[in-house]
Amino acid sequence: xxxxxxxxxxxxxxxxxxxxxxxxxxxxxxxxxxxxxxxxxxxxxxxxxxxxxxxxxxxxxxxxxxxxxxxxxxxxxxxxxxxxxxxxxxxxxxxxxxxxxxxxxxxxxxxxxxxxxxxxxxxxxxxxxxxxxxxxxxxxxxxxxxxxxxxxxxxxxxxxxxxxxxxxxxxxxxxxxxxxxxxxxxxxxxxxxxxxxxxxxxxxxxxxxxxxxxxxxxxxxxxxxxxxxxxxxxxxxxxxxxxxxxxxxxxxxxxxxxxxxxxxxxxxxxxxxxxxxxxxxxxxxxxxxxxxxxxxxxxxxxxxxxxxxxxxxxxxxxxxxxxxxxxxxxx
Numbered sequence: 111x112x113x114x115x116x117x118x119x120x121x122x123x124x125x126x127x128x129x130x131x132x133x134x135x136x137x138x139x140x141x142x143x144x145x146x147x148x149x150x151x152x153x154x155x156x157x158x159x160x161x162x163x164x165x166x167x168x169x170x171x172x173x174x175x176x177x178x179x180x181x182x183x184x185x186x187x188x189x190x191x192x193x194x195x196x197x198x199x200x201x202x203x204x205x206x207x208x209x210x211x212x213x214x215x216x217x218x219x220x221x222x223x224x225x226x227x228x229x230x231x232x233x234x235x236x237x238x239x240x241x242x243x244x245x246x247x248x249x250x251x252x253x254x255x256x257x258x259x260x261x262x263x264x265x266x267x268x269x270x271x272x273x274x275x276x277x278x279x280x281x282x283x284x285x286x287x288x289x290x291x292x293x294x295x296x297x298x299x300x301x302x303x304x305x306x307x308x309x310x311x312x313x314x315x316x317x318x319x320x321x322x323x324x325x326x327x328x329x330x331x332x333x334x335x336x337x338x339x340x341x342x343x344x345x346x347x348x349x350x351x352x353x354x355x356x357x358x359x360x361x362x363x364x365x366x367x368x369x370x371x372x373x374x375x376x377x378x379x380x381x382x383x384x385x386x387x388x389x390x391x392x393x394x395x396x397x398x399x400x401x402x403x404x405x406x407x408x409x410x411x412x413x414x415x416x417x418x419x420x421x422x423x424x425x426x427x428x429x430x431x432x433x434x435x436x437x438x439x440x441x
Contacts, residue, residue: 125234126232126233126234126409126413127233127234127237129413129416129417129419129420130420131237132233132236132237132240132413132417132420133149133417133420133421133424135237135240135241135244136149136150136192136240136417136421137149137192138240138241138244138245139192139240139243139244139245140152140191140192140193144192144193144194145424145425145428146425146428147192147194147425148192148421148425149192149417149421149424150190150191150192150421151186151188151189151190151191151192151205151207152188152191152192152193152194153188153189153191153193153194153195153196153198154186154187154188154189154205154390155186155187155188155331155334155382155386155390156184156185156186156187156382156383156386156389156390157184157185157186157187157334157338157343157379157380157381157382157383158182158183158184158185158379158380158381158382158383158384159182159183159185159342159343159377159378159379159380159381160180160181160182160183160377160378160380161175161180161181161182161183161208161210161347161375161376161377161378162180162375162376162378163175163176163177163178163179163180163374163375164372164373164374164375164376165177165178166372166373166374167294167349167372167374167375169296170294170296170302170304171294171295171296171302171402171403172295172296172297172401172402173218173294173400173401173402173403174212174213174214174400174401174402175210175212175218175375175400176374176375176402179213181210181211181212181213182211183208183209183210183211183377183379184208184209184211184383184389185206185207185208185209185377185379186205186206186207186389186390186392186394187204187205187206187281187330187331187334188204188205188207189202189203189204189205190202190203190204190205190223190275197325197326197327197328198325198326198327198328198329198330198331199277199317199322199323199325199327199329200277201274201275201277201319201322202275203223203224203225203275204223204224204275204278204281204284204286204330205221205222205223205224205286206221206222206223206281206284206286206308207219207220207221207222207394208220208221208222208377208394209392209394209398210400212400216400217398217400218398218399218400218403219394219395219396219398220288220306220396221288221394221395221396222286222287222288222289222306222307222308223286223287223289224275224276224278224284224285224286224287225270225273225275225287225289226287226289226307226364227269227270227273227287227289227361227362227363227364228270228289228290228361228362228410229267229270229271229362230267230270230361230362230410231266231267231359231360231361231362231363231409231410232409232410233409233410233413235264235267236410236413238260238264239260239267239271242256242257242259242260243257257271266362267362269362270362276314276316277316277317277319277322278314278315278316278317278330279315279316279317279333280312280315280330280333280334280337281330281331281333281334281343282310282312282334282337282343282344282345282379283310283312283313283314283315283316284310284314284316285307285308285309285310285314286307286308286345287305287306287307287308288305288306288307288396289305289361290305290361290396290406290408290410290411291303291304291305291352291356291357291358291359291361291406291408291411292304292305292306292399292403292404292405292406293358293403293404293405293406294402294403295401295402295403295404296402301404302351302352303351303352303356303358303406304349304350304351304352305349305350305352305365306347306348306349306350307347307348307349307350308345308346308347308348308377309345309346309348310343310344310345311344311345311346312343312344335382338379338380338381338382342378342379342380343378343379344376344377344378344379345376345377345379346373346375346376346377347373347374347375347376347377348371348372348373348374349371349372349374350365350369350370350371351369351370351371351372352365352369353369356369358406358407358408359406359407359408359409360408361408361410361411391425393418393419393421393422394418395414395415395418395419396411396414396415397411397412397414397415
C-alpha cells in the first residue's frame with residue numbers, strides 16, 4: 111500500500127525553521143553551553159551485540175538486516191537532555207539508537223525513545239516548544255505558565271507533551287518506540303508503512319519516585335554493565351503494519367492498537383563497546399537508511415537529519431578547535 115499523505119497538515123507549519131534555529135533553541139533549552147556534546151541526548155553509553163532477523167519481514171522489504179542472516183550492531187542508550195549532568199533518575203525520555211552493520215560494509219540506523227508519540231507534528235511546532243521550555247533567567251527552570259500557554263495554543267499536542275516518561279529500572283527493562291512511520295519496499299517495489307518498537311525480553315520495570323531518588327547519577331549505565339557480566343540483554347523488534355488511512359505524516363498520532371504486528375528480529379547485547387569515546391562521538395541518524403526502507407512523508411523525520419547534522423558540525427568543530435589550541439600551546 112502507499113503512504114497516506116492526502117491529509118498532511120501543512121497549515122500547521124507555514125514556515126519551516128532552519129536547522130540552525132532549532133539547534134540554537136535546543137542549546138538555550140539545555141540552560142548552558144556544552145559545545146563538545148550532543149544538543150540532545152548528551153549523556154549516554156554504547157554497547158555491542160548482534161541482531162538476528164526472524165525472516166518475518168523478508169516478503170515486505172529487501173533490507174539486508176531483515177532477511178535471514180545475523181548482523182552486528184552498536185547501540186547507544188541515553189537520556190533526552192542536552193545537559194550531560196542531568197542524572198539518570200531524572201523523569202525524562204530515554205533513547206535507544208541502534209546501528210546495524212550490514213554485510214556490504216554500509217550501515218543503517220534506528221532511533222527509538224521510551225514514549226510512543228513525539229511532542230510535535232512539524233519542525234515549526236518543535237521549535238515553538240523548545241522556546242517555551244527555555245529556562246527562566248531567574249529560576250533556572252522552564253516557566254510552567256509559558257509551557258501551558260504553548261499547549262493551549264496547540265491543543266492537538268497536549269497528549270504527547272504531557273505524557274510522563276517512565277524512569278526505568280534498567281536500560282534493558284524499558285520499551286522503546288521509533289515514533290515515526292517508515293516505508294518498507296519489497297522486491298516488486300510495493301510499499302508498506304511501518305512503525306517500530308523494541309520490547310525488552312526481561313519485561314518492563316520502572317521505578318517509583320521514591321526508588322529513583324535513591325539511585326546514583328549514573329545508575330542506568332552501571333546497572334547495564336553489571337547485567338551484561340551475568341547475561342546478554344535482549345530485545346525483540348516489532349513492527350506495526352499501517353493500513354489505508356493511517357497517518358504516516360504525524361508522529362503525534364498513534365495508529366489503531368488493533369493493527370497487525372510482526373516480530374521481525376532479536377537483538378542481543380553482550381558487552382560495552384571497546385572504544386567508548388569513538389562511539390560516543392558518532393552521529394546516529396534516523397534517515398541513514400538502506401535499500402528496502404524509505405522515509406515517510408513525516409516532516410519531523412526528514413528535518414531531524416538536518417538538525418543532527420548541524421549539532422554534529424558544531425561539536426566536531428569545537429573538538430577540532432580545542433585540539434588545534436592544545437597543539438599550539440605545546441609548541
